[in-house]
Amino acid sequence: MSADQRRGFRGLPLLVAVQWLGLPLRSRKFWIVQAGVLLVAFLDEIVQHLLRPPPVFVLPPSTIAGLLLVPVVYAALNFGVRGSVSTSLWATVLMFHDWVIPGGVSPSVEWAEIGGLVIINGVAFVVGQRVEREAHARLRAEEALRASEVAEARYRALFDEQHAPVLVTDSAGVVTEANAAATSLLGASAAGRRLSDLVDAPVTAILEGAVSRLPVRERVFVPKARTLEIGLAEPLVQIVLVDVTEEEHRALEQRAYAAHLVTVQEDERRRLARDLHDDPVQSLIHHVRMLKQLGDDPRLAADLVPLVAEGGQLATEVVDVLRTVIRGLRPPALDDLGVVAALRQLVAECDARHTVSVRLRVSGDQIRLSPENELTVYRVAQESLSNVVRHASATGALVDLQYGQQVVLTITDDGCGIPASSTMSVTLGGHLGLIGMRERVNLVGGSLEIRANTPHGTLVRATLLGALPEPQPVADDLMV
Numbered sequence: 001m002s003a004d005q006r007r008g009f010r011g012l013p014l015l016v017a018v019q020w021l022g023l024p025l026r027s028r029k030f031w032i033v034q035a036g037v038l039l040v041a042f043l044d045e046i047v048q049h050l051l052r053p054p055p056v057f058v059l060p061p062s063t064i065a066g067l068l069l070v071p072v073v074y075a076a077l078n079f080g081v082r083g084s085v086s087t088s089l090w091a092t093v094l095m096f097h098d099w100v101i102p103g104g105v106s107p108s109v110e111w112a113e114i115g116g117l118v119i120i121n122g123v124a125f126v127v128g129q130r131v132e133r134e135a136h137a138r139l140r141a142e143e144a145l146r147a148s149e150v151a152e153a154r155y156r157a158l159f160d161e162q163h164a165p166v167l168v169t170d171s172a173g174v175v176t177e178a179n180a181a182a183t184s185l186l187g188a189s190a191a192g193r194r195l196s197d198l199v200d201a202p203v204t205a206i207l208e209g210a211v212s213r214l215p216v217r218e219r220v221f222v223p224k225a226r227t228l229e230i231g232l233a234e235p236l237v238q239i240v241l242v243d244v245t246e247e248e249h250r251a252l253e254q255r256a257y258a259a260h261l262v263t264v265q266e267d268e269r270r271r272l273a274r275d276l277h278d279d280p281v282q283s284l285i286h287h288v289r290m291l292k293q294l295g296d297d298p299r300l301a302a303d304l305v306p307l308v309a310e311g312g313q314l315a316t317e318v319v320d321v322l323r324t325v326i327r328g329l330r331p332p333a334l335d336d337l338g339v340v341a342a343l344r345q346l347v348a349e350c351d352a353r354h355t356v357s358v359r360l361r362v363s364g365d366q367i368r369l370s371p372e373n374e375l376t377v378y379r380v381a382q383e384s385l386s387n388v389v390r391h392a393s394a395t396g397a398l399v400d401l402q403y404g405q406q407v408v409l410t411i412t413d414d415g416c417g418i419p420a421s422s423t424m425s426v427t428l429g430g431h432l433g434l435i436g437m438r439e440r441v442n443l444v445g446g447s448l449e450i451r452a453n454t455p456h457g458t459l460v461r462a463t464l465l466g467a468l469p470e471p472q473p474v475a476d477d478l479m480v
Helices: 003-021 027-048 061-095 107-161 179-184 203-206 246-298 302-331 332-337 339-353 371-392 420-424 431-441
Strands: 166-167 176-180 215-216 217-226 238-242 359-364 396-400 404-414 447-452 460-463
Touching: 003 215, 027 061, 061 238, 176 179, 203 217, 203 238, 217 246, 246 431, 302 339, 332 339, 332 371, 339 359, 339 371, 339 396, 339 420, 339 431, 371 404, 371 431, 371 460, 396 447, 431 447
Parallel strands: 359 396
Antiparallel strands: 166 176, 166 238, 215 217, 217 238, 396 404, 404 460, 447 460
């Protein structure tokens, strides 16, 4: 190994130590600070040992410590704890020879210098640590600020480029921000105005979810609001207006089409019921009378009398069946006497023709409903009782009609109950009877509930708006 290699090998640990300590050796300011420490130590050496005769005024150790504190604190402020500690240790090394050379200084001065250097090293460590913590905190704050600025820029871009109108209001309901879509919808002066002045709803109602539809300038929106918590500042409310105008138009068209279908269906039922009544039923009644006259004719052969009587009985039964079909298609009592009379007739027929015991209960002040509402009540009861007879395996059923501000029709039975899949299929395309009931109730602005009854059976409840005519009290709690 050559001499140069041996010197490089010996200098390697020092280089590793310097890199591990992270000393700012490439900084010009760092070396100026070290030169300042060297200058203070040199001045102290001149005053203490080199001047002959000694000067009358000698710098006290506290002054030397104070002078050394200046570069140490400067190093702490600029280079952190590594720079300040390395500077204080450099000062200690420079002052160390006064303690080891016999007779260099008096014991009192020696201890004063030792105390001063201990203070300098302690100050270097404490101040350096504090400066580094402050520097790290400042870096974290700057990073957080940059992240906040990036998030703000992204939010601003999403806010401005959002196709849906977006409004930001304060807790008092004053619009503080509006994106381009909101400005186009509500005008350029939307910011700074109260939300209730721009749309027909206060911000509190929108935030509570009490506003399901919000009409604005011939368009319909679904408002979606949420609270924005921004530190200690006043919370803001962000409102996004989702345009559902096209969906509303399609829903209106579907309801109009469904109403048209129901009207056509009822007209066809009415026409069919009238045709059956005016032609087949009347013809059969005429044949029944003719057969009766023939059976009473003494000239009829004795062996033909039973056959004629049987034919007349069969024709009479067909007339009864046709009349039942006519009442099912369009009961005359519904148009002439109202829904209560029609329900009474429906319950009586169901109770007489089937093994299910059906009762009718009517409560409240009975009044004539609108033709559409009366027809809806009758059809719901008719379909529900049909389902009870065909599917419920029930022994009893109750049709309950309550009059009040709302008209509530409830049909319950004690059968096996409706499966949950059947109630779900009302909206999934199954069970046309249930779908028909729901469509009829929706068309008149009511609501329909179908669920399993407690403890067993099924409950069907239709709720409609009350009727408009003046009430005509009838006996309450009518039971059939």
